[in-house]
Amino acid sequence: MRRAIRKAESSGNPAENGQISVSYNGRLEPGETLVWEIEALGGPTDPDDLPSYFSNTTNRPYAYGGVKGVTYRVSDLGVSPNTINAEAVQGTGIFQSPWVGDRTTYTAISFDPDPPAHYPSAYRQSEPFPRTDRNGNPVLDANGQQVIDYANGTRHKNVCRHNPQLGYKVTARLYRPLQFMPVTLPEAIIQMDEVDVLRQEYINHIQSAPESAVVGGRDVDRVVTVPARSALKALSDMPDGDWVDTGTNGYQYSYLLSDGMEQMWTDFQTAWNATSKTITLLNSSSTTTMPTGDDIRVSSSYRNPERQEYYGNATKSLHMMGRALDIAATGVPSLGTSANPTPSFDRGVVFHIVTNAMENNSIAAPYWDMWQLEDIDIATVKNGSGFIDDADGLDNSGSGIADGYERTGHLHLQDDPTKGNHR
Known part of the structure; x- marks a missing residue:
């Protein structure tokens, strides 16, 4: 019988910088092992209202960053302690580079999101500035006018390095004795809803404008x-x-x-x-x-x-x-x-x-x-x-x-x- 993994009811909210917890809905039988993988979802790729070199077009798929502070909990081998820091045998947790854990006897895992730093780091009203190419020549629009860019703040939602809608996929692979291929359990998807994203804007704002608090x-x-x-x-x-x-x-x-x-x-x-x-x-x-x-x-x-x-x-x-x-x-x-x-x-x-x-x-x-x-x-x-x-x-x-x-x-x-x- 396939046993699912589930999000713990006490799991944290990325908007509150709390840990996200996922557990295996069952126990390991003798000889069974469990390998955990954590991977950020692909970030926004749609155009936004920021210059490409500020919103990092090339790296938009990786806007949700990786993971940090990973810990295992609840070992079926009864060893002490029941919570232990986790190490990766490969990957960083960014999109297309899953974090793969080093322990195989723990039935629950917790982690913190590790997104890229918010840009800009200090609050400053968005000021217009003329766009130039790498040689310092004006970049013109279809009407021959120099393009004006704005780097700070955005009128969009889910923008790379401004208000990303963090999301992660957690996968557990169950290995059984005498079976060469593992059983991949149904994955857990954890993602901010728009309320989380909006609240995260306040966290970012207070960090970039400390005087506001x-x-x-x-x-x-x-x-x-x-x-x-x-x-x-x-x-x-x-x-x-x-x-x-x-x-x-x-x-x-x-x-x-x-x-x-x-x-x-x-x-x-x-x-x-x-x-x-x-x-x-x-x-x-x-x-x-x-x-x-x-x-x-x-x-x-x-x-x-x-x-x-x-x-x-x-x-x-x-x-x-x-x-x-x-x-x-x-x-x-x-x-x-x-x-x-x-x-x-x-x-x-x-x-x-x-x-x-x-x-x-x-x-x-x-x-x-x-x-x-x-x-x-x-x-x-x-x-x-x-x-x-x-x-x-x-x-x-x-x-x-x-x-x-x-x-x-x-x-x-x-x-x-x-x-x-x-x-």
Whole structure:
């Protein structure tokens, strides 16, 4: 009868740097021996959004690394100790080079994943740089423009040396007396699911940005921690809204971390619904009302650590911790780009009303640590203190709406962890 091998219930999780344990579901009969093999699964080979020389195209199949810290347990010969360090007679455990054990009387084995070091080792916002060949000549795209690369952070999932989805295959070969060929038992496959991969991003982030785990920063006692598996919520369970970045190479996971974002949105909607949608125009006694068809929506909220590094230099961003959200206007013209912004009267009306809602302290939730209106590049209004740049309060277009409102991209809203769980 063939006897299977199984993963032990106490086996570790690669995302927690714990050991993985596999055992033989049976006992060895007299004269039988058992040879263990461990091999990493083949890594991702699909193209990603990183330069080939950073994401290591040639070595992508080997992105899950090898194994380390292998130990045997539970000898059927009754020898002591019952746990012993294992040595390899061949292989390192990387893809296509199985680790083959040196002992043949142990019915269980444990090991640690040994992936390549995360790149980059230190957190730094991804900065564009022109690609050149080995001779220093510009590398051009199909339109004759020099290709621009970004090395740090990624907008993809399961990227070599950034957030690999570690996986291993464990095989046991049973040798019996007087039988030349071994019996290969059904293999065990152990692999991170996407929740593990997302949690591993936090481990990598804390290692590359140690300051993120230290209390302090902008008068908020914030720290970045590794969320528990139970803290991650299925994206499908979130209310309507763009709770994650849905732009180019949209969000790659089906889970996210939310530590009150939905409540913040609900509280803001309460303030919004209680705020008049009619405003008085600048330098005039005339009024205007929010145009029909215009509204507000959640435009962005949660941002996984790799994506945060791709976009920004805030190593303690509350977007990563599920405690911040951005609220944008709908039904208004596109704001354009930082090089060519397109102010809009309709946009200005909406964000003037948004500001009125935020400044209504009888409605605004007390746990809100900070809010600000942000245009394409910088904040324009912060914490109800008026326009940061006086020029934003002017009406150069003569529309009756302050220029700063007309070029606002979204409202950024976040809470203060020091004030406790507000839910």
